[in-house]
Amino acid sequence: MTRLRRFDGPLTRMLARAPGGFGLGQVPKDLVPERVVASVCGFCSTGCCLDIHIKGERAMNLTPTAGYPVNDGAACPKGWESLAPLGAPDRLTSPLIRNRHGELEPASWEQAIARMTEGFKAIAARHGPESVAFLSTGQIVTEEMALLGALAKFGMGMLHGDGNTRQCMATSVAAHKRAFGFDAPPYTYDDFEYSDTIVLIGSNLAIAHPILWERVSRNRDAALVVIDPRCTETASVADLHLQIRPKTDLVLLAGVARELIARGWVDWRFVEAHTAGFPELRQHVEAFRVERVVDETGVDRQQFDQFVDLFAPGRSVSLWWTMGVNQGHDAVATANGIINLALLTGNIGRPGTGANSITGQCNAMGSRLFSNTTNLFGGRDFADPKDRAEVATLLDIDVDRIPDRPSYAYDQIIEGIHRGTIRGLWIIATNSAHSWINNSELRSLLDRLELLVVQDLFGTTETVAHADVVLAAAGWGEKEGTFINSERRIGVVRRVAAPPVDAKSDFEIFRLVAQAWGCADMFREWTSPEAVFGILQRLSEGQPCDFSGIDGYAQLERVGGIQWPWPAERRGQDVPRVGRRLFGDGQFFTPDGRARFVVSDPVPPPERPDDRYPLVLLTGRGSAADWHTRTRTSKSATLRALTCREPVVDVHPNDARCRGIDDGDQVRVVSRRGVMRATAHLTPNVGEGQVFVSMHHAETNRLTFPAFDPVSRQPAYKYAAVEVERLRPGAG
Ligand code: SF4
Numbered sequence: 001m002t003r004l005r006r007f008d009g010p011l012t013r014m015l016a017r018a019p020g021g022f023g024l025g026q027v028p029k030d031l032v033p034e035r036v037v038a039s040v041c042g043f044c045s046t047g048c049c050l051d052i053h054i055k056g057e058r059a060m061n062l063t064p065t066a067g068y069p070v071n072d073g074a075a076c077p078k079g080w081e082s083l084a085p086l087g088a089p090d091r092l093t094s095p096l097i098r099n100r101h102g103e104l105e106p107a108s109w110e111q112a113i114a115r116m117t118e119g120f121k122a123i124a125a126r127h128g129p130e131s132v133a134f135l136s137t138g139q140i141v142t143e144e145m146a147l148l149g150a151l152a153k154f155g156m157g158m159l160h161g162d163g164n165t166r167q168c169m170a171t172s173v174a175a176h177k178r179a180f181g182f183d184a185p186p187y188t189y190d191d192f193e194y195s196d197t198i199v200l201i202g203s204n205l206a207i208a209h210p211i212l213w214e215r216v217s218r219n220r221d222a223a224l225v226v227i228d229p230r231c232t233e234t235a236s237v238a239d240l241h242l243q244i245r246p247k248t249d250l251v252l253l254a255g256v257a258r259e260l261i262a263r264g265w266v267d268w269r270f271v272e273a274h275t276a277g278f279p280e281l282r283q284h285v286e287a288f289r290v291e292r293v294v295d296e297t298g299v300d301r302q303q304f305d306q307f308v309d310l311f312a313p314g315r316s317v318s319l320w321w322t323m324g325v326n327q328g329h330d331a332v333a334t335a336n337g338i339i340n341l342a343l344l345t346g347n348i349g350r351p352g353t354g355a356n357s358i359t360g361q362c363n364a365m366g367s368r369l370f371s372n373t374t375n376l377f378g379g380r381d382f383a384d385p386k387d388r389a390e391v392a393t394l395l396d397i398d399v400d401r402i403p404d405r406p407s408y409a410y411d412q413i414i415e416g417i418h419r420g421t422i423r424g425l426w427i428i429a430t431n432s433a434h435s436w437i438n439n440s441e442l443r444s445l446l447d448r449l450e451l452l453v454v455q456d457l458f459g460t461t462e463t464v465a466h467a468d469v470v471l472a473a474a475g476w477g478e479k480e481g482t483f484i485n486s487e488r489r490i491g492v493v494r495r496v497a498a499p500p501v502d503a504k505s506d507f508e509i510f511r512l513v514a515q516a517w518g519c520a521d522m523f524r525e526w527t528s529p530e531a532v533f534g535i536l537q538r539l540s541e542g543q544p545c546d547f548s549g550i551d552g553y554a555q556l557e558r559v560g561g562i563q564w565p566w567p568a569e570r571r572g573q574d575v576p577r578v579g580r581r582l583f584g585d586g587q588f589f590t591p592d593g594r595a596r597f598v599v600s601d602p603v604p605p606p607e608r609p610d611d612r613y614p615l616v617l618l619t620g621r622g623s624a625a626d627w628h629t630r631t632r633t634s635k636s637a638t639l640r641a642l643t644c645r646e647p648v649v650d651v652h653p654n655d656a657r658c659r660g661i662d663d664g665d666q667v668r669v670v671s672r673r674g675v676m677r678a679t680a681h682l683t684p685n686v687g688e689g690q691v692f693v694s695m696h697h698a699e700t701n702r703l704t705f706p707a708f709d710p711v712s713r714q715p716a717y718k719y720a721a722v723e724v725e726r727l728r729p730g731a732g
Pocket residue numbers: 041042043044045046047048071074075076077078079080209210211212
């Protein structure tokens with residue numbers, strides 16, 4: 001195989017490193033900080049640490065923390081610009097209430113909280129506890145989301161609450177549970193550097209997780225395989241790019257499993273001792289002969305063989321996936337298809353191996369374990385009486401306060417608004433009116449609610465525009481707590497700046513709501529984020545995510561974060577500098593300790609291209625300077641300069657030619673659900689018959705098709721049927 005260059009372009013240079021930490025000698029005197037406070041970054045799940053430079057009460061600047069095990073002095077553009085959103089002119093400085101003229105006007109906290117709690121109580125009294133729901137987030141610290149989950153479910157009596165992690169990680173959660181018995185990402189970032197073969201599936205790692213990409217780049221001996229319908233920044237420098245047709249990953253994975261079995265490249269010792277379901281896997285993949293794989297995926301035979309060769313016995317293979325897998329209509333089956341390959345070849349629990357789902361948001365992992373939305377605290381099950389009794393004892397609450405069934409998922413909450421069963425909604429730190437799939441429909445549904453409360457930093461988001469009550473929240477850097485990153489590392493977030501005027505931390509807001517609701521007594525122990533951290537340690541004890549042995553925030557700061565598990569018996573032990581992975585002993589979290597092969601037949605996308613909408617719309621990250629709905633990144637002039645502000649649609653030159661579209665033309669991208677205007681960018685990086693638009697424009701989700709994985713209920717953002725039409729000059 002020809003070895004291609006590793007990526008060494010402008011992006012790598014943007015990952016500017018602070019050599020040896022903050023060099024005071026090079027800094028003008030008036031910028032020399034009085035103190036430096038380390039805090040984990042609040043954008044993505046990588047979990048980099050940043051040293052914030054403080055003078056007086058002002059956070060002046062930052063440098064990425066040298067020596068921190070995750071990023072060792074490097075940060076991507078978003079990390080460097082973390083402080084910019086705090087001083088934005090559209091920060092909310094007080095709560096707002098919509099008046100009888102339909103305008104949002106400033107209100108006191110007493111007025112806003114009273115309007116919220118009295119409104120929700122009245123709705124629940126008329127329509128039952130199912131009629132009020134909440135949408136949590138992966139963007140706040142674990143202690144806050146736990147307080148929210150306990151308050152909403154146990155204190156306010158809500159049955160339904162989900163989080164925006166449904167949009168990014170629900171698929172991985174479901175696949176992990178099915179295969180491993182618990183939502184447990186098995187890896188450490190070090191595995192990028194120990195692999196002989198690195199396989200990235202549906203992941204544009206170079207721009208979505210730039211610090212992890214740096215780890216890949218350090219491993220110059222590994223063969224890098226990228227499976228992606230687009231020739232992304234990452235795929236363009238892979239040793240092998242399998243440019244499959246969209247949503248044919250599962251066929252490819254099953255075909256590879258079949259071929260590995262046919263070649264005898266199965267780790268029999270591992271499979272026999274540590275797995276269950278191999279006979280079913282073997283029977284299932286028999287239908288995926290190479291001819292079928294080539295025909296359905298578009299990958300040629302030679303590439304297929306090259307890919308299988310890279311699983312040769314003795315090689316350490318790691319398989320990594322992100323949203324290209326998770327955001328699909330058949331996503332959990334695909335994620336389990338990835339895990340199957342790792343189990344089949346014994347590539348798990350050893351350095352450089354693993355079936356490794358990379359998380360999206362900074363605290364999606366915290367949300368998965370402790371938001372108390374669709375899972376009961378600590379990865380437990382609301383439907384399990386034993387789990388409910390355990391949590392009730394640990395929290396010293398009446399067990400009857402714990403709902404005995406799982407919550408609706410996000411899409412079911414939205415559907416509940418449509419049916420009229422959900423009439424009050426509390427949205428915290430997420431911009432649903434932008435980010436939800438088929439968002440035109442969602443916006444009209446938000447307007448049907450009797451009461452919509454939105455808690456956010458900014459008064460200008462698409463979701464705030466629909467709110468009846470707006471609660472002014474403090475942001476990252478203005479409060480404290482912990483995040484859990486992709487490799488299960490718990491790190492501390494510190495307060496380095498005061499919130500503007502009358503904005504409050506989410507923690508304070510939840511305590512105010514508890515007071516007004518009349519359930520504050522239930523939270524008498526929940527006095528501060530660090531006190532809640534202690535409660536969460538108790539809730540984790542005996543669970544796979546046990547971190548009861550951590551000696552508070554001080555130890556986390558001293559040792560550069562700690563990966564779970566870190567149970568009580570490790571209290572006082574030295575924390576290893578090297579990353580720790582799970583399953584090294586071949587023991588999984590299933591009842592019999594065996595991992596499961598999980599198989600199912602591929603299902604075609606529910607909306608297919610046709611004569612009217614002949615192209616497949618793909619969506620994804622725009623650049624390393626972008627984050628989701630841009631509510632924060634748009635506040636930085638530096639980040640704005642690094643991104644495309646207006647929508648651009650990537651079109652294959654052949655598709656453009658037959659539509660009379662030239663590079664730079666204004667076009668309409670049209671689906672059955674809506675239209676967006678964009679500038680055409682002609683590029684062979686998208687396949688023929690496909691177009692790509694970044695996810696950061698609210699208009700993108702006018703086009704997306706509201707399909708959901710049947711197991712994880714994660715939205716399928718990555719496939720919709722569209723047409724692209726050239727706009728006549730002057731046309732709107
Ligand atoms: S890679 Fe993620 S965690 Fe690291 S600096 Fe960038 S946004 Fe922050």
